[in-house]
Amino acid sequence: MSSAATANARPANRLLQLAEEFADALTSRVSRVVNLTTPFSAIAAGSDTKGRVSIAVTDALLRQLSIPLTVNGTRRLLLFVKIQCCWDRSSDYLAVDQSFIHVRIADKYRDEPLFRYEFLREPTPAVPAAHLQVHGHRDEFVYLLLTGDTPRGRRRVVKDSVARLAEFHFPLGGHRFRPCLEDVLEALANEFGIDVKDGWREAIREGREEWRRMQLRAAVRDAPRDVAEVLRSMGYEVIDPAEPPADRLDRLQSF
């Protein structure tokens, strides 16, 4: 999610204003798909000097709640969505710093998720920025996680921790091409048959289109010369600036 700032960068409360718009958009989108009794809210520390905000379904005590999902009217799943935002490099836009989309069985004695979609804008080297972790059991995965001579494997040996399938981070397209919340919601509807509202597909499609257009705009900034070349091939007239910006190799090459 990203919202354009209108005036000078980082005025007082600007971060909170952008975060509020983001939280409201999440509430609007999700509540068009499933029953949402508590809205998304944003919390920031003090003024916007730290430039961080946390957005989730939050109650008056500040607890960050999961969204109950039903199947045929029975509560079956819990969807947890948390998005931590910060200023982008230019301090003009709200950038996603970390995001967490977790799906659990609705059982008070089972906390382990079924799967987790996560994004870390600044991940550690061995972890892909956008990744999926599946919580399950498969002996071959555990064997291979223990067999390979990798930094993560060596750390596991040092810590004497048990390898799990959930420790495998399936990469999901890096910073720009990762899935959105709408993708997860549609998968839950298609695969698990969660109860959805009339018109939910339209809400999903609108949200996904909005997400992909936004990510496309960000991706354009990563490789503007490639974009200009494609546009010229389509008949557009594109004039190079006097000082073309460099490609963002950190985004194009990162895991």
Add this chain to the structure above:
Amino acid sequence: MATATSMSHEELLQRRQELLDQVHMTYEELRDRALAYTLRPEERDVYEAVRSIDYLLRD
């Protein structure tokens, strides 16, 4: 609660302690149980809140 709330450093620290008091655990106990996936849903809600407060307060 309001859609967007700004809290001072002190308010967040106080709220963090109140959250931990609700579940009668230290942060370390809560974290260890979270990592072992042995939290109840209401404890998970608190854990996520405390983690977010720590994120907001991080230097």
